[in-house]
Amino acid sequence: MRLALEHHFSPLIAARLRDRGHEVVAVRERAWHELSDAALLDALLAANPGEGSFVDRIHWL
């Protein structure tokens, strides 16, 4: 996964981006939209165990 779309972005956007070959999910697709920032970061790390640290690669918009 390269990109997680925040709650205010529709899952349809994530689906269309995946159709174009991008590794992206919307937080609503994983039921992450009720999580705090810290819990979301834990979820992202758990979902990407092999990709190393997210340090300086997370941009909260």
Added chain:
Amino acid sequence: MATTLSMTQRSFRISSRTLELLEERASARHLSRNALVDQLLGEAVRTDAHPLIRFRMGASGQRRPALVGTRLYVHDVIATLRGERGDVEAAAEYLGVEAGSVRAALAYYGDFPAEVEQDLEAATELAAQQRARWERGQQALE
């Protein structure tokens, strides 16, 4: 709630237990007691009439009003509502929340429009900064 306002001194009586908790929290968050009281009281009086709104720390370090049980800030809801030309049901469907939640955000906006507009402006500016940062990075790869 980022609007800069003038400060006024007042005296209040609070319980010793509340004062103890206040000092513990102020110490843990590296804030002065005055700053913490101003923040907590400011949020409490704003959310007292808006039970579906809570305050959440954002990326910029500012605490902003958000919908309970979601990752949506009030300014996100207002921006979506504008994108849907004021259609509450359409905005609710897009965001995956109940129409009542969108109305709750709108009601909050109705009470504190300047503050929410300021949050929206700050979020837009942050997004522009992040995009510019990404574009500079891409140019470095060319």
